[in-house]
Amino acid sequence: MGSGASKKAESNPPPTTSTQRSRPSNSRRADFQEVQVRPSGQDPAHKATLSTSNMSARQESSRESGGSSHRNRYARHAADPSNGGNNSLQHGQSAAATSRAGRSKGRPDLQDDDVVFETFVHSNGREFVCAVRGGRRYYLDDWHSHEWQPFPERWYSEGRLVPMDDNSQTRSSGSNQQNGTSESTRHSEKDDREGYLKHPKRGRVETYLMEERHYVHFFFDRQTGKWLRLPIGWELHHSLVKQMVDHVEEALPHWGDRADILALLRACNYNPDECIGTYLLLDGDGWLKPQRTSKEARAEENKDERIEHLTRKLKQLQTDLETERKSRKEAEKQLSELEEKYSKISAEATSAQRQMEAMQQSRPKTAHSRPKTPVAVAVPEGPTQQDLELLNRKVKSLRKSHVHLKMDMLRNIGSVGAVIKDAIKAAADLKKSDVGSQQELEEIRSLYQKEALQRRLLYNQLQELRGNIRVFCRPRRDDRAQMCLKFPSDQDIMVSTGDGSKKMFNFDKVYNTEVSQEQIFTDTQPIITSCVDGYNVCLLAYGQTGSGKTFTMMGPDDNPGINIRAITELLKVCSERAETKSYNLKVSMVEIYNETVQDLLTSDARTLELQMVGNVVRIPNITEMGVSQVSDIKDLMKLGDSNRKVASTKMNSTSSRSHLVLMINVEGEDKVTGAISKGVLTLCDLAGSERISKTEATGQRLVEAAAINKSLSALGQVFSALRESQLHIPYRNSKLTQILRPCLGGDAKACLFVNISPDVKNYPETCNTLEFGSNARQVALGQAKQNIQKRPGGFPPR
Numbered sequence: 001m002g003s004g005a006s007k008k009a010e011s012n013p014p015p016t017t018s019t020q021r022s023r024p025s026n027s028r029r030a031d032f033q034e035v036q037v038r039p040s041g042q043d044p045a046h047k048a049t050l051s052t053s054n055m056s057a058r059q060e061s062s063r064e065s066g067g068s069s070h071r072n073r074y075a076r077h078a079a080d081p082s083n084g085g086n087n088s089l090q091h092g093q094s095a096a097a098t099s100r101a102g103r104s105k106g107r108p109d110l111q112d113d114d115v116v117f118e119t120f121v122h123s124n125g126r127e128f129v130c131a132v133r134g135g136r137r138y139y140l141d142d143w144h145s146h147e148w149q150p151f152p153e154r155w156y157s158e159g160r161l162v163p164m165d166d167n168s169q170t171r172s173s174g175s176n177q178q179n180g181t182s183e184s185t186r187h188s189e190k191d192d193r194e195g196y197l198k199h200p201k202r203g204r205v206e207t208y209l210m211e212e213r214h215y216v217h218f219f220f221d222r223q224t225g226k227w228l229r230l231p232i233g234w235e236l237h238h239s240l241v242k243q244m245v246d247h248v249e250e251a252l253p254h255w256g257d258r259a260d261i262l263a264l265l266r267a268c269n270y271n272p273d274e275c276i277g278t279y280l281l282l283d284g285d286g287w288l289k290p291q292r293t294s295k296e297a298r299a300e301e302n303k304d305e306r307i308e309h310l311t312r313k314l315k316q317l318q319t320d321l322e323t324e325r326k327s328r329k330e331a332e333k334q335l336s337e338l339e340e341k342y343s344k345i346s347a348e349a350t351s352a353q354r355q356m357e358a359m360q361q362s363r364p365k366t367a368h369s370r371p372k373t374p375v376a377v378a379v380p381e382g383p384t385q386q387d388l389e390l391l392n393r394k395v396k397s398l399r400k401s402h403v404h405l406k407m408d409m410l411r412n413i414g415s416v417g418a419v420i421k422d423a424i425k426a427a428a429d430l431k432k433s434d435v436g437s438q439q440e441l442e443e444i445r446s447l448y449q450k451e452a453l454q455r456r457l458l459y460n461q462l463q464e465l466r467g468n469i470r471v472f473c474r475p476r477r478d479d480r481a482q483m484c485l486k487f488p489s490d491q492d493i494m495v496s497t498g499d500g501s502k503k504m505f506n507f508d509k510v511y512n513t514e515v516s517q518e519q520i521f522t523d524t525q526p527i528i529t530s531c532v533d534g535y536n537v538c539l540l541a542y543g544q545t546g547s548g549k550t551f552t553m554m555g556p557d558d559n560p561g562i563n564i565r566a567i568t569e570l571l572k573v574c575s576e577r578a579e580t581k582s583y584n585l586k587v588s589m590v591e592i593y594n595e596t597v598q599d600l601l602t603s604d605a606r607t608l609e610l611q612m613v614g615n616v617v618r619i620p621n622i623t624e625m626g627v628s629q630v631s632d633i634k635d636l637m638k639l640g641d642s643n644r645k646v647a648s649t650k651m652n653s654t655s656s657r658s659h660l661v662l663m664i665n666v667e668g669e670d671k672v673t674g675a676i677s678k679g680v681l682t683l684c685d686l687a688g689s690e691r692i693s694k695t696e697a698t699g700q701r702l703v704e705a706a707a708i709n710k711s712l713s714a715l716g717q718v719f720s721a722l723r724e725s726q727l728h729i730p731y732r733n734s735k736l737t738q739i740l741r742p743c744l745g746g747d748a749k750a751c752l753f754v755n756i757s758p759d760v761k762n763y764p765e766t767c768n769t770l771e772f773g774s775n776a777r778q779v780a781l782g783q784a785k786q787n788i789q790k791r792p793g794g795f796p797p798r
């Protein structure tokens with residue numbers, strides 16, 4: 001928001017009062033103006049007038065009453081959707097009402113006089129920082145002029161108000177939900193992530209290159225001692241992945257190709273529902289289906305042919321079988337008929353035989369007893385010889401076919417027996433393999449136990465690979481304060497109050513109040529010095545004013561902090577490697593004050609512009625000073641320090657209201673291979689994170705507070721987005737997050753110091769700081785990458 005914002009405000013002048021008209025247009029009054037913003041329906045006589053003096057008086061009374069422990073970043077309570085959401089803040093009065101609603105709901109300590117910061121997103125895409133105090137809403141015309149203007153009534157219908165903490169959510173729930181970028185960003189900068197493609201059916205399709213964070217599945221290769229990417233074929237055997245693929249396959253049974261499913265699952269960041277959704281959304285799209293190779297097509301065609309051939313063969317066999325069955329039935333019928341006939345004929349033959357025998361017995365034995373003339377004897381008609389022979393032949397053939405049938409039957413019974421035998425054998429095998437599986441299971445169990453042990457050993461290595469932000473907690477030494485801290489272990493810290501409430505936090509390292517500067521540096525030394533090997537490294541100090549951030553980062557002259565020790569150590573490491581590598585150390589120092597980046601290594605504290613090109617942040621014209629010996633460092637720090645704006649606050653007369661960012665570029669060239677490594681060490685002393693009511697901020701201090709609130713909220717939003725692997729990481733929400741982007745973008749190593757006060761009076765702020773640290777600790781940036789190139793010239797400039 002710069003001159004453009006001012007112009008817009010000028011072209012739509014808000015209602016002004018006589019007080020406003022009378023002041024010079026170029027006035028740099030750093031205060032709220034006396035205003036008359038009359039909410040509709042409010043009695044015109046009931047004009048609230050607010051001036052610097054009465055604001056201060058209100059604050060003083062609020063502070064003295066000891067009730068104002070509200071932290072401005074709790075502004076979200078004021079816009080609780082249940083209270084009507086952002087858009088329900090129709091005017092100053094309702095803002096106060098909402099504020100009160102928020103107080104009664106979530107923060108009983110929220111006072112009417114507390115300042116609530118918001119962002120007004122105008123429908124034209126521009127954004128303004130707003131502040132609500134005492135039921136009145138104001139907007140900041142320009143970070144440089146520090147002029148708070150009364151919020152124009154008509155703007156309520158021209159845009160929306162967003163509590164500062166919820167910026168990212170509102171952005172993504174707005175009209176740009178799909179691409180995750182704000183309109184304002186689009187208006188103000190050309191975004192090279194936007195693009196389009198031409199789809200044969202859908203026509204022009206808008207595209208956006210999301211800065212997505214993805215899970216990547218690795219396995220540990222013992223041979224190389226490295227974590228390698230899991231091939232799809234292996235991953236399909238992983239139980240968790242298998243479950244996901246099963247889940248998708250169950251929902252989309254016709255898909256069939258498990259590798260294809262897994263590929264889309266990977267693309268959907270292992271979210272089966274998203275995978276199913278994507279498939280269903282694009283199903284039927286010719287583009288989605290992979291092209292068949294000619295081999296696959298041939299195989300497919302052959303398969304169809306084969307199936308057809310086999311079907312034909314099967315049909316033929318079925319017909320043959322049917323014919324066979326019929327003929328067998330017929331043969332059986334014939335057989336039974338013949339058998340019947342045979343038994344009849346043989347019965348007849350037997351009776352004819354008997355008759356013949358009887359006739360022969362009754363014939364006279366002598367010649368005279370024999371009649372002289374032949375007598376015609378009536379012989380009963382029986383089967384002839386021919387008949388008998390025919391019959392015999394038939395019987396024989398029947399016996400033959402009977403034997404055939406019997407053999408067929410026996411053969412069939414034999415094959416059924418073989419099938420049964422096979423089944424029994426298979427069942428036995430199954431039983432055996434079941435026993436085998438049990439043994440295998442036992443082996444796997446013991447293997448798992450071994451693996452679990454090994455895994456514990458590999459945990460630290462994994463942390464390194466995942467790139468979790470390492471969070472160190474350092475409480476300030478304060479001998480006069482009543483301690484509210486306990487240190488159960490070197491990774492745990494317990495915060496307790498007099499009323500007995502306790503909170504436990506866990507960090508990578510928790511120091512006690514006695515820890516030395518040297519010890520602090522020793523613990524961060526390996527991370528810091530890795531920038532000599534081409535890593536981007538970032539160290540941040542976060543905490544309320546006076547908690548020891550500057551002490552930790554800069555430190556006093558006789559007991560220096562991380563900044564000076566780090567550069568000294570880098571010089572030492574570089575000189576140790578001088579035989580094989582030549583190094584070049586360049587230092588830049590900037591301050592981010594009121595959303596303006598200022599170069600601290602020029603006497604005029606020049607304002608710098610940031611350029612975001614893809615993932616790269618450029619700061620053209622930034623002063624870079626070479627450092628070759630330890631004495632250079634102190635001169636450089638002094639120069640930067642003298643240029644730094646230090647605003648006094650009541651809590652700490654030297655407390656800084658700006659972020660100090662020290663960047664050390666370490667470029668090394670291998671004398672043998674010519675390979676160039678380029679690492680950047682970013683050391684950042686953040687502005688105090690405390691609520692503004694405690695610092696009694698008015699006027700210019702209020703503008704500073706708004707800027708600090710905006711940037712630290714933006715840092716928290718970046719952490720949250722990274723932690724939740726959101727599609728859009730809102731780096732562009734503040735200058736601080738833009739500058740820190742290379743350190744929080746996925747290939748750097750990051751360390752966060754949460755500096756806290758041990759004083760029981762600071763309990764709420766201490767808890768807020770520790771919560772911020774806990775959230776940051778869950779952020780995984782991904783494996784840090786070395787920036788090494790064979791030839792110079794390929795590195796993106798900062």
Ligand SMILES: Nc1ncnc2c1ncn2[C@@H]1O[C@H](COP(=O)(O)OP(=O)(O)OP(=O)(O)O)[C@@H](O)[C@H]1O
Binds near residue numbers: 550688
């Ligand atoms: N560990 C410590 N041991 C001794 N003194 C300390 C320690 N930490 C901080 N102090 C002292 O406390 C005072 C406030 O510390 P410091 O200025 O570092 O706070 P800060 O968090 O940087 O505040 P600001 O936000 O204003 O920059 C200083 O006088 C500093 O010397």
